[in-house]
Amino acid sequence: MIFREMGKVIFNAEISEGIFKTDFIAPGISSNSKPGQFVNILPCSDWQQVMRRPMSIASQSNDEISIIYKAVGEGTRIMANWSIGEKVDLIGPLGNYWEGLESCFPIIIGGGVGIAPILNLHNLLLETQIDHTLIMGARHKGEHFFPHEPQKNIFLSTDDGSLGIKGNVVDALKSIYPNSNHPHNSKIFSCGPPMMMEGVRNYSLENQLECDFALETIMACGIGICQGCTVERKVTESNAHSYRNRFALACMDGPIFSGQEINSCM
């Protein structure tokens, strides 16, 4: 079931450098969404920007949902300025969700704009008491908003070494995974900037680790109509030219894709 709701803003603030969090009251979306799914948001009904913005849901409970985003473009800058009490046009929940969590040891990796679905997954795994490893990457410590706690399997990385492991999330993964007692059925779940995810994907493929990625694409409708949010998948000769095989839609076939089925996260 897809809902269109006027979500009431009850919290909107910068939680770390350039990164904003907004909480909405949106009962329909909240009670029907699963970690990994997204909402398609209309930042304002101004025609200057005609397109909605797809945003991963960072949490859902008690009739509320939250989103976490970087204020980088015109749409997200409008969002960062929403005031408390404002009603925002939301469509959701949309897309697929993180799956297969019980049958593996999840290593979940987020960074930059991709932290929302990873945080949501982290909380789901805590709730369902599934042991896992969390890796979060940022350029420097100002972009992180929780502590580096290796004893709890929470690892932060920073490009400049100002907090946690120095380097990117792949460096963090390399320093943790081979030395630890991660079981053979470890599986990576990741979301972040395309370059980061591609690094994680390459590492996963080289090490025969299963991996799922929540991809971000440009998107208009979010419900399979406009066919704009294309993700290229590997195809065999026989299905090469059929509809939605080679060019899948992030909104309907994703946003989560297996690292093996796509050519690249970029």
Add this chain to the structure above:
Amino acid sequence: MHVKIRDIEFSSPLLTASGTYGYGHEVQDMVDVNQWGGIITKSVTRHPREGNPPPRIAETSAGMLNSIGLANLGVEKYIEEIIPFLNELQTKVIINIAGSGKQDYLETMEMLESANGKHVGYEINISCPNVKEGGIEFGVNCDMTEKLTQEMRKRTDKLLIMKLSPNVTRIEDIAQAAEAGGADAVSAINTVVGMAIDLKTRMPKLNTTFGGLSGPAIKPIAIANVHKVFNAVKIPIIGIGGIATAEDVIEFLLAGATMIQIGTMNYQNPNLGTQIKEELVTYYSQNGIENTEDLIGKVEYHSN
């Protein structure tokens, strides 16, 4: 608010523009699709099409560029999977057909004609700017437009609507060719050829370099084209291009449109059809308008 094209009556002049409302079922959770005067479905082609490589869309000022490349499941699957759903709708259905050659168009129509669909007509896409063989060769050529229209006319008694491109020297000539070929109506306009460049990468924002511009940005272009066509043909015109409000609808009617289609703004507001319908009712009653016909082509020129 009822309008007629030939013998087919629509409950309102509001239709969905092809490709912007799928087959109607995608929005069902949120919207009562039967509030529309009619649904025009996404282009179907003789064979399945994978479409163009990404990126396929880009946002521009008050609009968007697209280059989808007619991605669709092909007419065989369309008949199997989509027609049964469309047959359940209370509103009128018009099927949009695209093709890469005359044979493609004709075979697709023949298959749909024998498919037991309840659809009331066809809109023929001879104006897709995003596919090399996407019918635009027909849409820019009067002779080919007339011949294709004639051939399709022979194959159906349902409504036959030719969808015109603004990317031509004289749209009114193409409209006359469609009229001469036996079309019941023309729809205008398809998207306007556009391009946008990403300054960081210096690459076009669309994989195919050029794409089709839609949204409020193109409304004045659409109004001008509708009016030119209105002055050139006797058959009804279905106006399309950036409609976002009831006022926009009235503007199109005054320019000469009998019906209109809403496209890009459906993405922002899937319920726009219902909303505009309600706004139109208010506008009609506040302005003493009894019939939509009283507005069609009633633009008044400056007197000097």
